Amino acid sequence: MEASVGEAGKTKFQIDLRRYLREDGEDEGLIHLICEIAEASKYIVNSIRTGDLGVAGTSNLYGEQQLALDVLSDRILRKRLAKSGVVSNIVSEETNDIIFVAPHRTGNYSVAYDPLDGSSLVDVNLAVGTIVSIYKGSDLMLPGKKQVAALYILYGPRTTLVYTTGKGVHEFGMNQLMEYTLLRRNIRMESKASIYAPGGLRSLYTPGTDKFVRQLEADGVKLRYSGGLVPDINQILMKGKGIFFYPHLRNASEGKLRLLFELNPMAFLIEQAGGAASNGRQRILDMVPQKFDDRSPFFCGCHEDVERAEAFIREEE
Ligand code: AHG
Ligand code: MN
Ligand code: MN
Numbered sequence: 001m002e003a004s005v006g007e008a009g010k011t012k013f014q015i016d017l018r019r020y021l022r023e024d025g026e027d028e029g030l031i032h033l034i035c036e037i038a039e040a041s042k043y044i045v046n047s048i049r050t051g052d053l054g055v056a057g058t059s060n061l062y063g064e065q066q067l068a069l070d071v072l073s074d075r076i077l078r079k080r081l082a083k084s085g086v087v088s089n090i091v092s093e094e095t096n097d098i099i100f101v102a103p104h105r106t107g108n109y110s111v112a113y114d115p116l117d118g119s120s121l122v123d124v125n126l127a128v129g130t131i132v133s134i135y136k137g138s139d140l141m142l143p144g145k146k147q148v149a150a151l152y153i154l155y156g157p158r159t160t161l162v163y164t165t166g167k168g169v170h171e172f173g174m175n176q177l178m179e180y181t182l183l184r185r186n187i188r189m190e191s192k193a194s195i196y197a198p199g200g201l202r203s204l205y206t207p208g209t210d211k212f213v214r215q216l217e218a219d220g221v222k223l224r225y226s227g228g229l230v231p232d233i234n235q236i237l238m239k240g241k242g243i244f245f246y247p248h249l250r251n252a253s254e255g256k257l258r259l260l261f262e263l264n265p266m267a268f269l270i271e272q273a274g275g276a277a278s279n280g281r282q283r284i285l286d287m288v289p290q291k292f293d294d295r296s297p298f299f300c301g302c303h304e305d306v307e308r309a310e311a312f313i314r315e316e317e
Contacts (some may be wrong), residue, residue, distance in 0.1 A: 014181035040080040073115035088138035093261040114261040118228035127156035129230025133265040144264030144285035199246030208316030243301030255297040276303035
């Protein structure tokens with residue numbers, strides 16, 4: 001086991017992702033799956049740093065133009081998952097239907113993922129990420145509370161992987177050998193925000209959300225918004241004092257973000273760190289998906305602020 005220089009020159013041993021999962025008593029199949037996703041991220045981060053920033057010439061099921069990186073990241077992750085030997089079904093934000101890998105293999109996992117969230121930010125050199133939601137078995141149309149694991153990889157100045165299996169939230173960093181080693185375990189959030197990340201057009205906010213933002217500003221809560229869901233949520237999680245929202249808009253009652261690929265995994269992580277995640281009226285993780293490209297309004301972060309947002313929204317009804 002490799003020693004590394006910790007704070008104040010003290011040496012400390014780097015715990016790698018596989019060892020940490022093992023010591024936490026995770027199922028071998030889930031350990032293998034999470035480590036395969038971590039392995040895929042090495043190729044994704046490499047393609048971001050060096051790859052073609054051009055357009056793929058295709059569009060996804062939302063009619064959004066796919067960037068070469070979206071397609072490449074999707075292919076990298078899909079191939080890894082299909083070959084992992086522990087996956088039944090896959091659904092990706094970038095493809096048009098569920099991919100049946102081995103639907104009848106028992107004891108397996110099914111995965112919903114966004115291979116590269118915020119991909120349009122790469123050509124302005126802002127941080128982007130991969131978001132993954134994992135269920136036991138072959139059904140993916142389940143409420144988020146049925147997830148057995150959720151994780152994201154953040155491709156920023158450093159590459160970090162943050163996961164939960166329902167036993168707290170843990171952060172790993174990619175070292176110079178491209179191994180993920182433990183940075184922080186059991187990350188916890190406080191009850192009140194000091195930063196807020198407001199998605200969507202402010203001029204299209206409904207009265208309740210508008211009053212909520214004015215209250216945050218009156219309380220001196222600072223605006224921190226990059227336009228990338230993964231870095232924006234990561235900042236709130238790591239600082240422990242923030243709220244992110246992409247609300248229902250007057251011209252989009254379901255907001256923009258996707259329940260299966262973005263909101264369920266982020267909600268699981270934030271709740272496991274002591275925060276809350278709501279669609280403005282109900283807990284995200286209780287929502288039963290109707291179709292795999294469901295969208296939902298999203299308020300996520302310190303629980304007092306999520307509760308305040310819900311109160312303002314109730315008043316507008
Ligand atoms: P994706 O790149 O996967 O389509 O997702 C981008 C999302 C998310 O990263 C971010 O919170 C949101 O788009 C920003 O949307 P706006 O540009 O409308 O603010
Ligand atoms: Mn996305
Ligand atoms: Mn995406």
